[in-house]
Amino acid sequence: MANLDLNELRGEIDEIDQALQSLIIRRTKVVQAVGAYKDRMIAAGGKVKVPYRPAREARIMRTLVERHEGAFPKTALIQIWREMIAAGTRLEAPYTVALGRNADGLDCWELARLNFGCLNEIIEFDTPREAFNAVEDGRAAVGVFPKPQLGEAQPWWVHLSEQSPVRVVSKLPFGGRPVGRGEDTEGFVLAAIDLEDSGDDRTLFVVSLSKEISMDTVRKKIADGIDGSVILGFSDDEATDRRFVLVDVPGFFCNRTNAFQSTLDAQGLRPESLRVVGAYAVPLAEDALS
Numbered sequence: 001m002a003n004l005d006l007n008e009l010r011g012e013i014d015e016i017d018q019a020l021q022s023l024i025i026r027r028t029k030v031v032q033a034v035g036a037y038k039d040r041m042i043a044a045g046g047k048v049k050v051p052y053r054p055a056r057e058a059r060i061m062r063t064l065v066e067r068h069e070g071a072f073p074k075t076a077l078i079q080i081w082r083e084m085i086a087a088g089t090r091l092e093a094p095y096t097v098a099l100g101r102n103a104d105g106l107d108c109w110e111l112a113r114l115n116f117g118c119l120n121e122i123i124e125f126d127t128p129r130e131a132f133n134a135v136e137d138g139r140a141a142v143g144v145f146p147k148p149q150l151g152e153a154q155p156w157w158v159h160l161s162e163q164s165p166v167r168v169v170s171k172l173p174f175g176g177r178p179v180g181r182g183e184d185t186e187g188f189v190l191a192a193i194d195l196e197d198s199g200d201d202r203t204l205f206v207v208s209l210s211k212e213i214s215m216d217t218v219r220k221k222i223a224d225g226i227d228g229s230v231i232l233g234f235s236d237d238e239a240t241d242r243r244f245v246l247v248d249v250p251g252f253f254c255n256r257t258n259a260f261q262s263t264l265d266a267q268g269l270r271p272e273s274l275r276v277v278g279a280y281a282v283p284l285a286e287d288a289l290s
């Protein structure tokens with residue numbers, strides 16, 4: 001009798017597996033149609049050639065987590081979709097990942113593997129400049145770089161210049177950390193794509209200020225001006241008296257740089273220049289995943 005029940009249950013699992021597989025086959029055909037649409041846009045002169053759309057992915061993941069129920073862990077659910085999305089994106093265009101490390105040798109290999117799936121090649125580079133170049137010249141579709149550290153030497157984000165189409169487009173981990181190695185790492189994804197609003201985002205600015213203003217003053221004034229803003233890094237320009245500061249601001253500010261400029265002016269910081277260097281979907285909170 002027990003055996004009979006087991007066979008019945010396994011029969012039901014087989015049925016479910018087949019239904020899931022049929023849906024994956026169907027989803028893949030739709031993703032290929034999206035790829036063909038993007039190809040037509042590129043042929044018509046569209047400049048964005050990388051199929052990665054992190055804002056759309058963030059919306060998909062948030063919806064999955066919101067409607068989930070039952071015992072299956074949400075982080076594992078997300079990982080199933082990560083594999084599906086990464087494998088499908090690869091059908092749209094080559095999807096190589098450039099891995100940047102910081103001056104301490106830290107990288108985000110585990111985060112890159114989890115986010116971009118088991119199939120995509122991860123190329124490791126010795127310097128942030130080399131990894132950045134690979135994204136810029138199209139040898140890699142995306143780059144994964146460790147979260148900047150305050151006061152670090154040669155930060156990678158100084159390469160996000162006005163002349164470069166490369167931007168920060170996503171933060172990792174988005175939903176669920178690696179278990180064990182890499183569990184404490186955080187990173188940013190870089191790509192040469194347009195910044196899109198996911199509905200819950202943060203924006204990264206590089207602000208050029210006089211070195212005469214102390215970092216304590218900068219920190220205090222920016223924190224007073226914008227609730228929830230964080231300074232992620234700073235880098236002194238050797239040749240001038242300028243200092244570049246990387247500021248992470250809540251909200252999607254890409255079309256509203258004036259608002260940020262006015263806030264800094266009101267705080268008396270008067271930046272010489274101010275640029276958006278990225279925007280990213282706010283990752284899922286740990287408690288939303290439990």
Ligand SMILES: O=C(O)C(=O)C[C@]1(C(=O)O)C=C[C@@H](O)C=C1
Nearest residue numbers: 034052053054056057085088089
């Ligand atoms: O919606 C798109 O633009 C797609 O290419 C489809 C898809 C997906 O598999 O759902 C794949 C890659 C993108 O990063 C986002 C979503």
